Amino acid sequence: MYNYKLSKNKILKPTDIRDPEYFHKVVDCQYACPAHTPVPEYIRLIAAERYTEAYMINWESNVFPGVLGRTCDRPCEPACRRGRISDEEEPVAICRLKRVAADNKSEVKHLMPQIPEQKNGKKIALIGGGPASLTVARDLAPLGYEIHLYDEWPAGGGMMRTQIPAFRLPIEVLDEEVNYILNMGVHTHFNHYVSSMREILEKDYDAVFVGTGAPRGRDLKLPGREEADANVHIGIEFLASVAFEHLEKVGKKVIVLGGGNTAMDCCRTSRRLGGEDVKVVVRSPFKDMKASPWEIEDAQREDIPILNNMPPKEFVIEDGKLKGVLFGKVRAEYDENGRRKLIPTGEPDEFIACDDVMIAIGQDNAFPWIERDLGIEFGKWDLPVLDKVSFQSTLPKVFFGGDAAFGPENVITAVAHGHQAAISIHLFCQGDDVMNRPAPMTNLVSQKMGIHEWIYDSPVVDDTRFQVPHEDKVISLKDRKIEVELGFDEALGFKEAQRCLNCDVQTVFTTSSCIECDACMDVCPTSCITFTTNGEEEDLRARLSAPAENLSQSLYVSEALPTTRVMIKDEDVCLHCGLCAERCPTSAWDMQKYLYNVTKAEKCYQ
């Protein structure tokens, strides 16, 4: 987080733009991405039809562009500046643009790192074959490490394979990106459940990475649960059985309990395996559902009703078989701290008949295979005690990442952890302090081309967000392997890419050049710039050209100008249109592209 440095009398100090985090924070999407993918850079490459380069920028940062371009939780999008410049605007479709790069790229193998024949003599064990472990492998294999990857399933990918349904993520897309890594000479031990950490530690590994995810689905112990067992499924177990084709059919009437993304995947999968009357029932209000809005929409589009404020009470059994579920009726009340209480409404309970029930109410971590006397400490929720930066456990040679580290998150977080853990493992194996981490790579380059021309497309288009076309519902519901989203074609991809505001093209101010003509302040469409007397931040924020109410956004403060005033720019709704720099007679403003790359293991000894 960028902090204002306040002097004694609280007047804002000039912004230190050499702090790599200052401009990084201005690139809202990149800053919000756990792996800090240089988003606007790849979006511009897509607009320029340079898909392969766009793909490689992604691959360097997030390792699974094809997978993530379809399934990412997209924390970047709520952060996207475009979404806050007017009430009608929505974020740029950052995630689905990533898919455009993946769909249209040409051969990329030769652009990926070479794997040295000569190894460096260090051996690493990766437990679990999900995105976290695969990222560690991707970063360490090119450095000459001998990598051994263990997973209980017959193929790599972890939950990307076992959980994310094929109608959201085609298996070929996953295979391609998993294989880029496995083909780096990784020794795979599939169908191998590691049942003892002690055994692993007794082998000659120099370091061990635990990327085993959060593999235990929560159960719901209600009356009738045992008798109904044949027709009650734990959501994530159900999805894994479907993925490996152990289960191909469900009953006609299905109830899914839970309001998260797993519930959405369970209900939509059920619709494709014979479920005709599939309902999602959540115990709390609709608006409190944890599932992403777009996943809820996709489920509703497939004629799946979502009933809310109905906590399940009992699995109703008849003749020793599941007959349906009995639900209570509640309403939600919130106290002044926003804490929710579900209060029974007094209405009669409701019985809903069904053939099958899926329980999708959450996952937990489980480390039954890690003996507790190895020096690996566990803390709250039975999660390992870790250093938040290095991911090192209390046993120095053991590192954790992904869902196994701090509880269930998502693929991109697992990747981000993997990159950081790889740095730690590399430093550790070279006998260095794991906290001795290199700084991020940054680069700031003027975009000037001629007098008032920019290298980037500075005009701001008015288009609202384009929708990704979908496969016909009748067709997609027939076969669970038919992908629902068709993706943007090149033309739509171009149009959506043009919505990006190029937030990485920074407005850079040089105090000594400014003649205080006010031109920049006058032309700025969104009233970002003010020339005024300096003051305390709170006071200043209130008296700028437009009040700077978004406290999460920085103020860019110049040194004192000849009239003793300062230039203050509120970064909040800057459109990066370049008009300030175009109207500046002295080039005191310049538009400069800021590239910020998170350090990778390969940068450690360069």
Next chain:
Amino acid sequence: MSYIKPTFRHPTLPKNKIGFAKADYEGKISTLCAGCGHDSISASIVQACYEMAVEPHKLAKLSGIGCSSKTPTYFLDNSHGFNSVHGRMPSVTTGAYMANRDLIYLGVSGDGDTASIGMGQFVHAIRRNLNMVYIVMNNGCYGLTKGQDSATADYGSISKAGSKNMFQAIDLAGMALELGATFVGRSFSGDKSQLVPMIKAAISHPGFAFLDVISPCVTFNNNNGSTKSYDFVREHIEATAAIDYVPPKAQISVAYAEGQSAEVKLHDGSSIHLSKLAPHWNPSDRNSAVNRLQAAKTKGEVLTGLLYIDPESQDLHELQNTVGTPLNQMGESELCPGNEALDSINSSFR
């Protein structure tokens, strides 16, 4: 170069009391040189009209020829406009004003457009006390034709090419005072805190309101030795008073020191509060204004602020006792009452 301004505006910007945002008073993106003082004056006009909640369709902007006269394209896109020929803005405004007294007339001119080719028109508009705001964007040169010295260039001012101006400057504000203008002020494009209230007061004034606004030409007259450059003006600027425009019915929030302040009530119920910086100066005494201006000139100061105002001003329609209804709202029979009416008028002169 960008030729369209993005349509997005700051999402929390307020609206004025007739429901318009500041953006509703903007114009096309400027094609003047980057950093031109004229653009700051345009921005001040936008700000003043927004704050006064001027109804855009109740304002007409008129201009002559020059960079300055191009600016009406860059503000008040929803208002009426007439870009006339060089120096002829006053006569076109006179015609428009005689036909329709209900509009606010905002004339924009340059020092070349006014002090040279348009001088003959300028002086008569003053004499007639036309109810208009007359802004001269004064850069001491002919910007549009590549920076020749204008008639307002100070004696001894050095041009960009290095030559010294050998002629005496016409002081347009002094001239306006001499010719009986009922509102005279001078300001600087780089001082919006002064310029915006001055424009508002000028709009409220019922008569000829003249504003001589020094406006550096960054391209041809912002060099060392020029007396119209940003640096020179900032170093030599003085003000008669700090000015505050108080709209009708508004509470006065500023406290004024005894003896240092003056309040001028305007016809529309608004008022101007002046926190005086200059002794021996009274804004409603023409002589003291002339003296103050002369004193500043002798000292080499650039005197800005309100110089003179006659709150009792009577404009041309009142002086002529002409019809109150705009001509475009009258019927044919009223406008053209026929031969009989003409005959009776003629016979009244016999």
